[in-house]
Every structure is written in structure tokens, then in C-alpha cells.
């Protein structure tokens with residue numbers, strides 16, 4: 572096992588770092604931060620995304636046949652790391668839509684969606700959670716019933732989704748529906764790739780605890796806004812079905828599992844350790860006495876070690892994905908370790924900084940524009956969304972450790 576990147580990969584890292592230094596000016600970073608916070612990327616981001624796409628950096632590991640580079644997942648990881656660290660921008664790799672389409676789509680869907688996703692002409696939001704079901708998605712009630720014959724055939728969608736992050740800026744929703752009204756639990760579900768401009772879709776904002784004031788650039792996770800999305804007699808072409816009708820549970824699990832790994836997923840948490848270490852080394856006069864404190868030094872060293880575990884778990888998953896071997900519980904394991912590390916790191920940083928850690932963006936006396944206070948607000952939710960840590964533990968017990976389902 573070799574944990575060292577090749578000289579070629581390190582040269583690529585240097586290229587990416589130089590690119591970021593040249594193009595990610597403070598104005599561009601501010602525009603990127605707007606996108607990260609769900610307000611939509613500002614006007615200066617488009618040309619930068621184009622340059623990234625020209626270099627092929629946002630689809631290194633995706634097949635050449637669909638506009639990718641046909642390269643290595645670990646190389647993609649290296650590029651993702653640099654962009655997320657610099658601007659919390661997710662480059663390639665993740666995002667439920669495209670990995671799931673590559674895993675379960677028809678040839679026509681791959682040809683149609685993937686190149687457009689690489690050029691960011693298509694951006695997906697995720698339509699899983701509903702008011703009555705988040706953790707237990709088998710309770711999905713939103714219906715998508717196949718109606719009509721021949722050229723008239725379509726799915727008629729009625730129902731509601733909740734916590735749909737980025738619905739207001741996405742072009743498509745990756746929608747889990749109950750396609751068989753008689754079915755129960757995991758059976759009879761399907762995935763539809765629905766354009767957001769289809770008539771009958773209504774989006775209503777749902778503001779989070781992070782909404783006002785917004786976090787400064789560098790805040791990890793913690794959207795300012797998610798949404799409720801309502802579907803009233805929405806007609807969806809049958810060509811939008813991903814995978815087989817009724818197989819939506821397996822299709823969505825494959826997509827979610829792939830989406831749980833990626834450099835940005837672990838950096839959401841680990842960037843917090845890196846930020847506090849950089850601040851402790853800074854010339855802020857409050858930093859000097861803290862960096863001399865033995866307890867503080869011990870704590871940041873301990874956080875760094877935990878952070879390295881997050882990184883190595885991610886790299887292991889990338890390697891499994893790259894080799895095309897079965898990927899079952901590894902994403903779940905990362906989805907426990909990284910967010911819980913993020914919570915531990917955030918709480919430790921709050922103790923290190925004392926009351927200053929709680930002052931938000933705009934408050935006098937805050938630290939780094941309130942970065943740590945905003946991270947504190949966002950820490951807990953990352954243990955719940957995208958599959959809560961309790962449910963992930965159960966997946967590890969069953970799929971990873973082979974324990975049978977508990978007897979009732």
C-alpha cells in the first residue's frame with residue numbers, strides 16, 4: 572500500500588494551487604461563497620468554472636465517452652481537495668445526480684446528462700426527504716404514477732419534498748417517488764430526473780439557523796436556506812426514469828453511497844482543524860498565549876490525528892471505487908466518523924477560543940469574521956442530513972460486520 576502521491580500527481584496539485592492563486596481573487600471567492608450559501612454563484616464564477624472545465628479537472632475520473640478524462644479517482648480526489656480547501660467549491664466526483672446516472676442510467680441518459688453536468692449546464696438537487704420521512708425513506712408518499720400510452724406516456728407526480736437544498740438554483744431534481752401506489756416500504760419506489768422548470772413545481776424557502784447573518788467565506792457546510800418543493804400534477808416524460816421502475820430504492824442507495832465519499836465530504840469537518848491551526852499561527856494578538864498553552868497544543872494535535880483518519884478513510888473508499896470492487900458500508904463509515912469529528916473539533920475550538928468563538932459575522936471582537944461561530948451552528952446538522960449517523964451505524968453493523976437484522 573503506497574500512500575504517497577506520484578510526482579505527476581504532485582505536479583498536478585501544484586498546477587491547481589497556482590490556478591487557484593491566480594483566479595480565486597477575493598471578489599471571485601465572495602461570488603463562490605454566495606453559491607455555497609444557496610444564493611446562487613455570482614457572475615464572476617462562470618468564467619472560472621469554464622477554465623476549470625477546459626482543463627478537465629472537474630471530471631478526471633469520469634469516462635471519456637461522456638466528456639470525462641477517464642482518469643484515476645485518487646487524482647480527482649487530489650484536485651477536489653485543493654478546490655474545496657480554497658473556496659469550499661465541489662469540483663466533480665460528488666453530487667448524487669451524475670454518479671448515480673453513470674451507475675444506473677441508460678446510454679442515452681449518460682450521453683445527455685453527463686457532459687452537461689461537467690459543463691454545469693445541469694445541476695441536481697436531491698428530492699428524498701418528505702415531511703413524514705427523512706431517516707426512514709421507505710415511508711415516501713410523493714407519487715409518480717405512470718399514465719397514458721405510447722407517445723402520451725408520462726409519470727404524473729403529486730406530493731411534497733422538504734429540506735431540498737439548492738432547489739432554487741438547480742436545473743433538475745433527483746426525485747424519489749412511489750411509482751406503485753399499492754406498494755409498501757422499499758418496494759415500488761422509482762427515481763425520476765425531473766427538470767425544475769416543469770409546470771406544477773412550486774418552491775418555498777425554508778431558512779436555516781445559519782441564515783442571518785450569513786457565514787463568512789470559509790464556513791464549512793451549513794446552508795442558509797433549504798426548501799420545500801411541491802408537485803401538483805407534474806407531467807414527467809418516461810425517459811426521465813432512472814433505472815427500472817420500482818427499483819428506485821436500489822438506484823438511490825447506489826447514488827447516495829457514492830455521494831457520501833469525496834474530498835469535500837471529509838474536508839467539511841477537517842478544514843476546521845486546519846483553520847484553527849492557521850489562526851493559532853497568525854499574528855492576531857489573542858493567538859499567541861493560546862498557542863503557548865500545552866492543553867491547546869495537545870488538543871489541536873489530537874484533532875489533527877483524527878482528521879488524518881477521515882482523510883485515509885476517504886482515500887480507501889476512492890481506491891475501492893477506482894478498482895470497481897463492491898462498495899457497500901465504507902461511505903457509511905465515513906459518514907459517521909467525519910461529521911462526528913467535525914462536532915468534536917467545533918466544540919474543542921469553542922473551548923479554546925472562549926466567548927469569542929460565539930460571535931457571528933459582523934460582531935465586533937469576533938474571530939476571523941465569526942467563522943468558528945458559524946461552524947458551531949452548522950456542526951450538528953451534518954450528523955443528521957444525508958443519512959444520520961445512527962442509521963449509518965446500523966448499515967455498518969449489517970453490511971460491514973454481517974450482523975443479521977435485529978429480531979423484533
Ligand SMILES: Cc1cc2nc3c(=O)[nH]c(=O)nc-3n(C[C@H](O)[C@H](O)[C@H](O)COP(=O)(O)OP(=O)(O)OC[C@H]3O[C@@H](n4cnc5c(N)ncnc54)[C@H](O)[C@@H]3O)c2cc1C
Nearest residue numbers: 697698699700704705706734735736952955956957959961
Ligand atoms: C441543512 C439540511 C439540508 C438538507 N438537504 C436535503 C436535501 O437536499 N435533500 C433531501 O432529500 N433531504 C435533505 N435534508 C434532510 C435530511 O436528509 C433529513 O433531515 C434526515 O434524513 C433526517 O430526517 P428527519 O429530519 O425527518 O429526522 P428524523 O428521521 O425524524 O430523525 C431524527 C433523529 O432520530 C434518529 N432516528 C430516526 N430513526 C431512527 C432509527 N430507526 N434508529 C435510530 N435512530 C433513528 C435520526 O438518526 C435522527 O438523529 C437536509 C437536512 C438538513 C438539516
